[in-house]
Structure formats: C-alpha cells, structure tokens
Amino acid sequence: MKNRFATFWRYRFLLSNLIGRDIKVKYRRSKLGILWSVLNPLLMMLVMTAVFSKFFRFDIPNYPVYLLSGQLLFTFFNESSTAAMGSVLFSAPLIKKVYVPKYIFPLEKSCFSFLNLFFSMIALMFVMLITRTSFHLSLFAGVIPMFLLFMFCTGVGLFLAAAAIFFRDVMHFWTVIVTALSYATPIFYPESIWQGTFMVYLGRLNPLYWYVTSFRGCVIDGVFPSVVSIGVCTFFAVAALVVGASVFWKTQDNFILYI
C-alpha cells in the first residue's frame, strides 16, 4: 500500500502534465481559450431556457439557475466518464513502450473534467447574480456533492476504461446509457412530474438524481445537504470506486494484449 502510494506520488508530475496538455490541446487556436468553459454552459443554458420556457412550461422558480445547476453536474458526469472510457485505449502507443501506472489515464480525465466543472461554476455564479438569486452560506457546502460526484465519476471511469479495452461495444453502449440517464435525472424538468409514475421509485436508484438534488439544495434552497443525501451520495461514490478500481486492477496486466 505504502509502495503504491509512493508510485502515485512519483507520477503526480505526469498527472499534472497530462492535465496541462489536455487544456492546451482543447483550447488551442481558439481566441477565447479557457473562457469557453464558462461561456459554453452559459450559452447552452440560454438556448435551453428559451426552448423550455416557450414550449414546455414547468412551474419552477428561478428556472435558469435550476437548469444550469443540474446541467453542469450532468455534463461533468458525461464528459469525465466518456473521456475516461477511451483514455487507456488512446494512450496505447505510450503504454506499449514505457511502464506507467495505467490508472493515471482515466484518473487524469476525471481531474481534467472536474477542473472544468470548477471553471463552469463561474457561469453559475454569474447567472445567480443576474437573476438576483440570494446567496446562502450553504453554497460552500455545494462542494460536498461535487466532490462525491467526482469520486463516483472516477470509479465509473476506471470501470469503463477497462471494459472498453476488451469490448469496444461499450463505447457505443455508453452513449445510450448517458442519454437515458439524462432523461431520468431532473435536469430541465421538476421532480414533481414523476408523481404517480414508477419513476418515483426508479428515479431514486439513479445516482445522478442524488448528486443533482443535493447540490441544488445547497445552491438554490439554501439548505445544507441532509445526512441521508450525503449518505446515499457517499454510498454510490464508494461503490463505484471499489467496483471500478477492482475491475481495473484485475484486468490491467492484460490491457497490453488488446490495445
């Protein structure tokens, strides 16, 4: 264990270098550069607010903030899991030539997306100011569900990265699952529309539901996350990490034969 940590510590510079590279590559030759991680969710939110306040009228107070807060977390989940899924495959040329701890690659993708999430929070603050949402102290507690979601995404990413090596189908399959999850999470609609349907029960099995609602509680309602919601969020985070890490661990020696 101690040894493993020493290895990780030794490669932390690789982790930061890969993150730096991703940032450079993502914003290369774009005039606004990293500003896009703020602008992008902002513009998306504008489009969706326009659409949903015109065609579907949900009875949600402060819709822009409601939408954006859900959207940001879900985008993070989508981005990090999808990027992590291809990360080991994508690094095949490197893995074939030098020894590097392979979990660095999916982990780097989660970290990179998490960093982006923090930048995007500027957009959320901005929209809150514009819409005159009151700022509560609980806003700071919002990092708790964010961080637990980061753990969850890292676990999912490790699992997907390993699975995609043996079955490339996983990559196609995952886009379908993410889409399904995005509809099964109250992002642009209120939770109340589940009433009287099976979604009242099924919806609670969706981990994203818990992260999103707990985060919104902090941001919009000014309440600190309840023990139950922290408990459930932690449960999903730890479960994903344990499953993801053990699958990755058990299969990693065979990666090189399949990439």
Added chain:
Amino acid sequence: MEPMVSVKNVSMRFNLASEKVDNLKEYLIKFTKGSLKFEEFWALKDVSIEIMPGDVYGLVGLNGSGKSTLLKTIAGVLKPTKGTVTVNGSIAPLIELGAGFDMDLTARENIYLNGAVLGFSKKFMDEHFQDIVDFSELHDFLDVPLKNYSSGMVARIAFAIATATKPDILIADEILSVGDYRFQEKCENRMKELMSGGTTVILVSHSIEQVRRMCNKVTWLEKGNVIMTGPTEEVCRAYSTKY
C-alpha cells in the same frame, strides 16, 4: 554478487490479431458455439538470463525473434505470461524513442511531458532542462511544435531526456541506428560515459560489429528460444557462421 536483472523461465503469449475478439457480438457467437479459443503465439519460450552489475549485455537474433519483447518484460511494460523478472535498480528505457511525445506540442512542452512519462519530477526536469537542450543541440527550435521536426531531431531529444538521469540500467533497443553519423557517435559516447559510471546496459543491435565493440556478454534468441548465451566473441562467431 546479486544480479541486476534476473529473468527466470519467462514465457510470453500473445493473442494473434486475426483472432482478436473485441466486440460483444463476436464474443457471444463464439461463446455459444463453444469456439472461444484464441490463436496463441508464444513470443518468448522459457527464457532465462541473468545480468550482473556493470555488464553490457547484448541480445542478437533475426527480426521477430523476441528481443524487443524480452526488453519490454524487463522494463515492466509487459507482464510475462509465465516466469518471473526481478530488477534491482532504476531503468531508463530506450525502447522506442519518444514514447509519449505529443506532436502538436512544442519541444519545450514535450521535454517536460516525456520526462513526466519516465517518472521524473518537475524539479528534476527544471534542473536538467538545459543539459537536455544542449545535448540535443536544438536551441533554436524549442518553441516549434514537434510535428515540424525531422525524425532525427525527435530522436535526439528523446535520447537526451532518457539519459538525463544516471540510471542503474539502460535498455537500448536499436536506438543507435537513428540520427546522423555525428549524433550516433555522440550517443555512443554518452552510453560509454554512463557505463564507466557503473550503469548496466542491455543492448539490442542488428550490427554485429557494434555488439562486438560494446558488449561483454551476449544472448542469441531465435523464435523466442535462447539458442546460446556466453561471452561476446563465442556467441557472435556462432551467430555469424549461421547467417
């Protein structure tokens, strides 16, 4: 004396590409048909070698005989299917130069990235940056994306980074065949410098001349089997008479 590298009864199996089952449908079809067998290919068969500190150990053999595969198991890139590899010391792998280079980044960025891939710290890279640049003689090109470099220029940087440290073991897979004549000479000198400092070297080369000049012990591989291990002259003579 304890060996620096000890390879014991190592066998390495690959699944051949034609039989690679990497999607679920194929897998299910094969599984239900009960024909889920991979066509196996043994790239190394029960190979044992021992490398002592200070050795300059040569590996010779034709294309596809398993030399690179053996080096990769020593470097920890491949985990042997059977057998064990024990290494007592730090390794500088020069297996394929420039692993981890990103052609879109500049040389400066790549030097740091590649150093990180080799497990060096930021501090170490800061300290050795100038040496690396000096050795590769590419001062004027530092902020140019690597894709605008010639392959020889890329190889120079890669060699300079990998030998920036004083490793216990240097693994060199045909790297001395890249770059122009002058740079080859420079690389050879650098390696000699490291060797005189006590670094153990494992060298793969198709130039039997070079092996004779540099190595003190040689193993001859053929189709994954060890044909012969012994002092350079003996093995090289046998090898040259056969081919």
